[in-house]
Structure formats: structure tokens, C-alpha cells
Amino acid sequence: MFFSDEFEARFADMLTHYPTRRSTLVPTLLYAQDEIGYLSDEVVAELAQRLDLNELEVRNVISYYSMLVTKPRGKYNIQVCTNIACMLKGGEELLDHCKHKLGIGHKETTPDGEFSLEEVECIGACSWAPAIQVNYDFHENLTVQKMDEVLDDYKKKGGEIL
């Protein structure tokens, strides 16, 4: 349908890994979201059909996992960890700084569609706190200044075609 060849190859491969088709669901949802941007009605219908599930079953799974979204968001999703190790090292200040600089709040998107912001739970970077992820990329041992550089870099990149 609308997925890349790489997606289709991975999906076909994964179907051979489990005794049930449904078992591919969680990682497949995330890979689908990475390609389409969010889990649209079309994606839900397509995956439900492929995995012999009804759409509600797929939606129930989607609503459980914090990384899965059903609405579009920015090209770069800035995920700021404010859990304990990051909080002790200024994670909340980083989050405030991003809110201020981007002019958006938690789970909001800038009008140009470039950035979204999200306060997240521990991302496994506690020893290198405070830490953030931009999409899947980690940025660690941050300060407000370094955060500015990170945002500026993505802003520059954003102009380019992905």
C-alpha cells in the first residue's frame, strides 16, 4: 500500500518470527508511524486487515503505548526527560526553556510543523543527565546553552528536504 520496500521486507520477515500474526503488531505500528508520521485511520485499517484484527483491537493497543500517536506532529519531536536523575540536573529548566523558545507546551506542535515538544519519562540516559531525545537521537549532558545549539541545528536541518 503506502509503505516503503524496507518496511515491507521487515514486515514479511517478522511474520515468520512468531506463531501468531498479531505478535508483529507493536513494532510494526511504530515503524508504520515513522513512515507516515502518525497512525492515521488508513494505517489502522491497513494493519488491522493485514493482521486479522478488527480496528478497535488495533486502537486499543495504540492507546496503551506512549510513543504511538494518532495525530500528526512536528518533524522533530523534542522529548525532554524530567524524571528523577534528569530533574536533579536541570531537566525541568530545559523543558521550560524549550517551551519558551518554541512557544509551545507539552504535546504541542509549532505552527510551521517543524517542532513538537514532549515531557517524557526516563529514557535510559540517567548517568548522562539531563538528556533529551529528538525523534530517536539522544542528546546528553545538556545545559540551556547546549539545548539552544541542538534546537538551532535542527532548525537548520529542517530547511533541508528529509
Add this chain to the structure above:
Amino acid sequence: MASLVSHPDEIRVVTKRFGQGATDLDRYLALDGYQAIQKALAMTPDDIITLVKNSGLRGRGGAGFNTGMKWSFVPKQSAKPKYVLCNGDESEPGTCKDRLIFEHDPHSVIEGVMIAALAVGSHTGYIYIRGEYRYLSVIMQRALKDAYARGFLGKNIFGSGYDLDIYWHGGAGAYEVGEESALMESLEGKRGIPRIRPPFPAVVGLWGGPTVINNAETLASVPPIILGGPDWYANLGTPKNGGTRMFCLSGHLNRPGVYELPMGYNLKKMIYEVGGGIPGGRALKAVVPGGSSTPILLADEIDVAMDFDSLAKAGSMLGSGGVVVLDDTTCMVKFALRTIKFYQHESCGWCIPCREGTDWLKKTLTRFHAGAGMKKDIDNIYYLAENMLGKTFCPLGDAAAMPTMAFVKKFRKEFEDHLDGKPCPFEKAAEPVMV
């Protein structure tokens, strides 16, 4: 990606190949890789289990159950296929070690899964990696492909006649899915709701088949144990707490990082010598010894051996190895609030005590820290937490309750200092430490 550290007191068992390019299969082979599985193939399953049992290896995922013992619970005969499931969901706040293993030594996890599979007579393994760790999923997929290409996995591994398949699997953001029964639900393509036990996964697990679930660090510890022998490994640690473990030092420290130290290493030494002490000449206030679910220790309680039994005796837990250090600028009410906010967010809502308890705790602590606390709230917070303990399908409720009860018990005075509309006494003093 994440930077590596070192200290002379480290004993490198699980981390010995870090920074040495061992994601490359040839490099892994040159560094003793896939030797242990070949040795294990010449042993009987019972001998493998006895060896691992005697090494004193205990689960690194949190509960600290003896690994060989866990494997011995899997029935020898089973009508349904048996499985090995590696838990790489790593999301207990304070914990960032499995990430390093996947990044630097993915084949050691694969080899650990292989040996566990041999020991229990399983022909299929899964390595579950949390969704946020996409780059590690890529590394793991590559490592598995390389292992298949050499015939280390698949049919007739190493010419032994034994067939063994291992696959990767990915999550999509959920702490609860790290809990073993929810992990299986997630792998089966469902919401991560825990299953009631018994039956335990070793008897009824994935798709109803007997399933061994171990943490990634636990499994990566197995190949060196097979090669080095149970006595060598056991003697690295303290009685009944074999070997080394990766301690994730974070918070107010001069040298945070992940260090592999012998089991039973003194916590005070870990903070002041390995971690380099507290920055800015500040005083130590408290330590979370094993991830955010473990009860906090006061500054005068840290002269303790970091092993499962010593910490239990000290009223806490070794947990997942996440040591979070707090200096005297930290507001404990705020710290308690942030801790509970996490568990409230991550509760799957299946069990009412956990769903309601974490939500009421978050509401109460939020109001309390904001200056609208009442004296009776303090006992109420303790009571709400206490009423979750042991009343849920999975221990997420306990994980939220235990630290909360410790915060109230050990810092009641600080809770009282927030009463009567007083502003948080730490709000001004607390300059973020930006190093």
C-alpha cells in the same frame, strides 16, 4: 553514543568488550565470542543449570532471583514450545545499563540467550528492546543477521544437531511492559496488562508455552560464567550474590556514569571514590540505591554493601542498579512527587489499588508541594501507599508504594515544613546544578 567511564576498582566481566568494536562479529570472535555456547553444547542441560546456579548469578532486572534456579523451574517435557525472552525494556528511572550492553556487545546478549535456551530445551528466543532505543534495535538486527550468516543460529548450530532461532522485538513506550507478564502480552501484540501468577511464566508463558524471562545484563553475564566457572564468578561477589554488576551512578555526583563493580561494593565508597563525591562541596542528603522504586537511604545509612541481601537488611533493595545521589539542595516532597508522577503515568490501570492509589498520591502530593497541604495529608499519603502494597497483579503498585512510604517515614519533618501555606523551603536555594 553514551560516554564510557572507568575506575580502578572495576572488574570487567559484562563490560570487558566495551569500546572495542565488538558489535562486529569477527571482533567479538577474536575476544572469546561464541566460545561459551560451544562449551555449553558439550554439556548436559542439567549441568549448565547447576553451573549457573552455583555461580550465584541473580537477576539484574530488579528482583534478584537466582538465575539457575529460575531455569530449573522449566518443565523438561512440554507439549507446547518453550521460549527464552530477553528483557531489554529498561525503563526503571535511574537505570541506563542494558543500553550500553546492546550498544557495545550485542552478541554477548545473543550468546546468553542461546545458553539459556540450551539449558531449558528451548528452540526459540526473543530479545525485546524498548522502542525508544531504536539505534540499538538496528544494532541488534544486524548482529542477529551476522550470527545467522555464519550458521551460529538457525538449523544445526555449530554442527550440534540443535536448532535455535533468535529474533529481535521492539516496544513502543511503556514502563509496565518491563514487568515479565506484561512483557509477554506486549510481545503477543497486546496492551501490556499483567497476568496473574501462578502459573508462572516458567510453566505457562508466551503463547502458553514455558518461558524463561531474564534481564539483558543477566543473560550477558552467562557466557563469562560458563567460561570462567561458577567458583570464579561467585568469588567476585559476596555470599549468595555472585559476580559483578553494572551500577548506574547519576544525580549530584562529580563523575556519574555506569561502572561495573563487584557485588557487595560499599555504597559510600561508590559515591565518594568511584562517583567522585558531591559537586560544589555540597553535603549528601540521600541516595536511591537501585532505581526509583527502591526505598531511599539517608546519608547516614550508606555504609552498606551493595548486594541484594545487605540492602534488604538495610530496608531497601538493590533493584536494577540505578544509584541516584541527592545533595542537600533537593526538596524531598518534590522528589516524592516526581517519583509518584512517573508511576501514575505508567500504571496500566488494570488493578484498582494501583490505578487509584498512584492517581490520588499524585493529586495529593501536587497540592501538598504547591503549599495547600494539610497535616492529615502526611499520614494519608503513607496510608494510600500502604494500601497498594501486595494488592496488585504485578509489582508496579509496590514499586510506587515502597519509595513513597520511605519518603514519609524518613522525611516527615520536611513534609511538615511545607505546611500552613509556607512556600517550598527549597525553591529559592535550589539552583540547578548544570555541569
